[in-house]
Amino acid sequence: MTNTNNFINYDNLIQKEVERISTKYNKDFLDCEDLIKITGLGRDNVRNLLRSKNFPTTKVGKRQVVSVLNFVTWLTLNNSTSEVQNG
Numbered sequence: 123m124t125n126t127n128n129f130i131n132y133d134n135l136i137q138k139e140v141e142r143i144s145t146k147y148n149k150d151f152l153d154c155e156d157l158i159k160i161t162g163l164g165r166d167n168v169r170n171l172l173r174s175k176n177f178p179t180t181k182v183g184k185r186q187v188v189s190v191l192n193f194v195t196w197l198t199l200n201n202s203t204s205e206v207q208n209g
Contacts, residue, residue: 140190140194
C-alpha cells in the first residue's frame, strides 16, 4: 500500500509560487537585491549563488538576473538534494 499523502505536484507548486513572487515583486526577472529579500541571504552569498554554475542566470548587460520561473524551479527541485556552495 502506497502513501499518497507524500505525493507532491511540483508543477502546481511551481506555478503557484511563480505567480505569487511575480505579483509581489511586479517582475518577471529577479536581481541580486530581490534575491536578498526573498531568501534572507547576505549580499556575498547571493552573489556567489548568481555566479554558481548550477544556478540558472541570464546576463542583461553587466547584470545577472534570474527569471522567476527558473528561480522557483531551481529552488523547488534542488531544495532537498543539494546546498549552495561558495565559489
